[in-house]
Amino acid sequence: MGSNKVMDQVWPLRAQWADGELRLGGFDVTQLAATFGTPVYVLDEDDFRARCAAWTTAFPDADVHYGGKAFLAPAVVGWLRELGLSLDVCSGGELAVAQRGGMPPERVVFHGNNKSVAEIERAVGWGIGCLVLDSFDEVERVARAARGCGIRQAVMVRVKPGVDAATHAAWATGGEGTKFGLSMASGEAAEAVRRVLAEPSLELVGLHSHIGSQIFDLGSFGTAAERMVAFLRAVEHEHGVAIGRLDLGGGLGVHYLPGEKEAPTPAQLAEVLRAVVPEDVQLALEPGRSIVAPTTVALYQVGTVKGRYLSVDGGMSDNPRPATYGSAYTAVLASRTSDALPADFTVVGKHCETGDILVDGIDLPGDVRPGDLIAIPCSGAYQRSAASNYNQVPRPPVVSVRDGVAREIVRRETEEDLLRLFV
Ligand SMILES: Cc1ncc(COP(=O)(O)O)c(C=O)c1O
Numbered sequence: 082m083g084s085n086k087v088m089d090q091v092w093p094l095r096a097q098w099a100d101g102e103l104r105l106g107g108f109d110v111t112q113l114a115a116t117f118g119t120p121v122y123v124l125d126e127d128d129f130r131a132r133c134a135a136w137t138t139a140f141p142d143a144d145v146h147y148g149g150k151a152f153l154a155p156a157v158v159g160w161l162r163e164l165g166l167s168l169d170v171c172s173g174g175e176l177a178v179a180q181r182g183g184m185p186p187e188r189v190v191f192h193g194n195n196k197s198v199a200e201i202e203r204a205v206g207w208g209i210g211c212l213v214l215d216s217f218d219e220v221e222r223v224a225r226a227a228r229g230c231g232i233r234q235a236v237m238v239r240v241k242p243g244v245d246a247a248t249h250a251a252w253a254t255g256g257e258g259t260k261f262g263l264s265m266a267s268g269e270a271a272e273a274v275r276r277v278l279a280e281p282s283l284e285l286v287g288l289h290s291h292i293g294s295q296i297f298d299l300g301s302f303g304t305a306a307e308r309m310v311a312f313l314r315a316v317e318h319e320h321g322v323a324i325g326r327l328d329l330g331g332g333l334g335v336h337y338l339p340g341e342k343e344a345p346t347p348a349q350l351a352e353v354l355r356a357v358v359p360e361d362v363q364l365a366l367e368p369g370r371s372i373v374a375p376t377t378v379a380l381y382q383v384g385t386v387k388g389r390y391l392s393v394d395g396g397m398s399d400n401p402r403p404a405t406y407g408s409a410y411t412a413v414l415a416s417r418t419s420d421a422l423p424a425d426f427t428v429v430g431k432h433c434e435t436g437d438i439l440v441d442g443i444d445l446p447g448d449v450r451p452g453d454l455i456a457i458p459c460s461g462a463y464q465r466s467a468a469s470n471y472n473q474v475p476r477p478p479v480v481s482v483r484d485g486v487a488r489e490i491v492r493r494e495t496e497e498d499l500l501r502l503f504v
């Protein structure tokens with residue numbers, strides 16, 4: 082067990098193996114577990130900041146909107162604000178977190194295929210930077226809300242570019258079959274543009290596409306960009322207007338397992354897009370997973386060891402990804418070293434389903450025992466943000482570590498929190 086087991090891209094940049102245990106942001110995992118309990122999500126704030134900087138450096142002239150759905154908290158909003166990033170939200174709840182975190186409204190973009198009238202009115206009334214229109218219904222609804230506020234609302238139209246990028250079917254959003262956006266091929270998107278331009282209370286500032294999430298093939302981003310640029314030029318030609326902005330969404334993939342070849346970087350994506358997007362078009366991007374996933378490690382305590390089953394104190398309620406999508410993770414014994422021969426374990430949670438598996442088949446020291454801490458890296462995206470209270474299990478906290486300070490940015494949920502919902 083050497084330090085090399087935390088040198089892989091799946092770990093936060095400053096994860097170390099020191100004095101026989103895993104250290105995150107300068108804190109031993111046993112210390113973090115003693116202070117905050119387990120399960121706990123530990124987020125390395127410096128790593129988060131460095132990954133944001135990698136995007137803004139790779140795209141110095143673009144607007145980088147962090148995809149808040151991956152993981153959002155008011156503290157995160159504060160970091161984004163400081164770092165000059167903007168924010169993409171897709172619900173009233175995410176909007177509320179943006180507001181709590183003090184994000185200026187003009188730096189927020191609101192997505193979603195079914196924003197409620199109340200959400201639209203709230204966003205417009207707040208002075209939100211932009212709404213991304215996803216249907217003809219929304220063209221009318223947002224126009225009405227803007228008229229009601231006596232303003233002209235900046236909007237984009239979400240377009241299906243017809244790009245089927247290689248990823249899990251549930252995360253692919255660029256093809257004709259998706260529920261998101263309006264079809265370029267069928268003429269629906271062009272019709273939406275016409276309707277927007279006919280509404281005096283709407284200002285068409287750009288076009289938007291997002292081809293999906295966890296995508297490694299840069300060529301797919303390039304193809305989508307080419308189609309969107311061609312569409313943008315066609316719209317400009319048809320209507321004699323300049324559409325200054327192209328938002329190409331998020332979706333850059335990360336690796337969850339050690340030893341895989343390096344994931345594509347923002348700089349590599351920038352190279353591909355620079356070759357396609359003309360200089361007079363302002364680019365916007367919406368990375369979520371690629372910023373936050375590798376910054377965070379999930380820490381669990383082993384409760385029971387039964388044959389190959391290693392049961393920990395969390396599970397599918399705090400990380401639904403393996404049970405939902407069959408997503409693969411790695412895990413390490415984090416609280417001590419061991420010379421015991423490795424054995425093949427299945428790390429399972431405490432929920433009442435056989436499918437409540439966190440890591441399906443992993444070599445861990447054969448003497449792993451109750452009380453040990455297990456760390457699962459690359460746990461920052463779509464885990465705590467997608468957590469549930471299945472089996473009335475309270476959701477774990479998120480602790481950020483930086484500069485010798487470890488603090489809860491999302492506190493642990495309590496049973497009182499759960500009981501407060503019942504009438
Ligand atoms: C519109 C939009 N933008 C950005 C994102 C963020 O994607 P990712 O976390 O894969 O970067 C998503 C989620 O897939 C999305 O739906």
Ligand SMILES: N[C@@H](CCCC[NH3+])C(=O)O
Pocket residue numbers: 150252294295402462463467
């Ligand atoms: N929830 C998915 C990603 C969804 C992408 C959101 N638009 C995941 O866990 O990877």
